[in-house]
Amino acid sequence: MVTVALDRSADDARPWIEAARPTHPSLIDVRHVVADLYNMVNVPTVVWIDEAGRIVRPNDVAFGSDTFRHITGIEAARHQGLLREWVRGAAPARPSGAGASPTPPTAEHQQARACFALGQWLSERGLLDAATRQFVRAGELAPHDFTIRRGTMPIRGIDPMGPDFRAMLTDWVGAGHRYYQPLED
């Protein structure tokens, strides 16, 4: 297992990692490198990679417990069962439908990521207004990418669990979208 924290600093991720007391690599991804490489749009996102370094099950939403099941509608046991079988030597569970292969990003999404990255650079130099302009632009270009729309809230001094996020979620779901899109098996 390798965990990657898409957080703005090691300090933001530290309490979670220390509470978990992991024996696996727990990495810090301030620049969202992994989100960009794997075209991730939210957390948690899980990917299965085999011994030859190949993606055998692409981006999926999976939780370690049912703590948030009443909110997400996602049952932890589904994915955990599939994962356990794979670890024990079964062939990896290949999903059906649109998520069967890794989804490539659109040009707009890559533009959003460039704006996000420039925003990070600007915020690190104290240019918060300029950074916010980039983050807002990124969110407009990729409204489905919550690693950007929600992930930039801490830098902007907005509570990612608070009313601004809840309003964002209400708008998104109200427009007919899903916040989480687990793979279909």
Next chain:
Amino acid sequence: MTASAFTVIDDGRAVETTVEQGLSRVADAERAGRPVAVDRGAGAAYLGVAAAERARQLASLEAPDFTLPDLDGRLHTLSSLRGRKVFLVAYASW
């Protein structure tokens, strides 16, 4: 800092140059199909990775490699785990 300073961030690395050269690099990147974000007021541009390049990588099904630090600052590279199944989990405090 001179008034003509311009920073081009390419592949994560920042290079200081002149405004003229910086904007020239921006134009080159755009011609090459790369996404670019520019803030002229701040004198900075970020040159990103084209969607076609990402698509090519993901279509190959080879897990894109990366190197990231842990809490102790020790670097870990995904490809060093070849020979083992890897369950990659991305999460966040937000």
